[in-house]
Amino acid sequence: MIFVTVGTQKQPFDRLMEYLKNCKEKVVVQNGYTKCQFEHFDFLSYNDMQNYMKKADIIISHGGISIMEALKLHKKILVVPREKQYGEHVNNHQFELCEYLEKEGYILLAKTETEFIKKIKEIKKFKPKEYVDNSDEFYKNFNSVLKNYVK
Numbered sequence: 044m045i046f047v048t049v050g051t052q053k054q055p056f057d058r059l060m061e062y063l064k065n066c067k068e069k070v071v072v073q074n075g076y077t078k079c080q081f082e083h084f085d086f087l088s089y090n091d092m093q094n095y096m097k098k099a100d101i102i103i104s105h106g107g108i109s110i111m112e113a114l115k116l117h118k119k120i121l122v123v124p125r126e127k128q129y130g131e132h133v134n135n136h137q138f139e140l141c142e143y144l145e146k147e148g149y150i151l152l153a154k155t156e157t158e159f160i161k162k163i164k165e166i167k168k169f170k171p172k173e174y175v176d177n178s179d180e181f182y183k184n185f186n187s188v189l190k191n192y193v194k
Contacts, residue, residue, distance in 0.1 A: 046099035047072040048109045051086065054131050056105060059123050062159040063103070071095060101166055106137025110150065114174035119166050120150040123159060148172035 045068050049056040055077040063070055063081065072083040073092065087095065093112070096102055102113040106124035113120045122141045125131035145152040149172050153159035 044069045044071060044099050045101045045103060046095045047074075047081075047103040048092070048105065049073065049075045049077050050105045050107045050109060050125075051075050052105075052107075052125065052132060054125070054133075056125060056131050058126075058129055058131065058156075059103070059105070062123065062153070062156050065156075065160050065163060068100070071099075106141045110140070110144065114144075114149060114171075115176050117171070117173065119169055119171055121153060121159070121162055121166055122150050123153050126154075149174060 045066055047059070047063065047070060049059060049072070053076050056075070057077060060072075060074075060077060060079055060081075063072070070081045072079050072081045073087050073095070074083045074085060076085075084091075092109075093116075096113055096116050096118060099118065101121065102109075102118045103121045103123065104110050104113060106122055110120060110122060122144070124135070124137035124141050127133065127135050141150065141152050144150045151162045151166055151169055153162045
C-alpha cells in the first residue's frame, strides 16, 4: 500500500493527485483541502497518521514535517514538494529541505510528473539511508541551555 500525505495547507495539491494516477498499487491519501479520487481522509489524528504510515510500503509526501515522521519509521519516501507557481503554497521553502534529504540519500524527490513516473518505479529498489532521530538529545541540550537564561 502507498500512503500519501499532502499536509494541512489550505491550498489544494491537485498536481500530486494527477501524478498518483501513475501508481499501480493501492493508494490511501490524507488529502486535506485537495479533491481526491482515491481512498482518502481529509485529515487524520496523529495516531491514525502513524498507523497508516506504519502499514505503508511506500510513503509519498509533500515537503513538510510528514517527511520526518516517515523517516523515523524507516520508510521509503518519495517527496513532491508543493510549489508557489502552481498555487500550492505561499513560497518554495519545501525545496531546500527536500533537495538536502535526497542528496544525503534519505528520500527520493520528484519535481515533475516525468520524475515522479521514473522514481515511483525506482523506489522499490531504493535503500534509504537510515535516519537516526536525535530529538531527545536535542531537547536535553536545549533545556540545559534554556536554564541559563530562565531564572
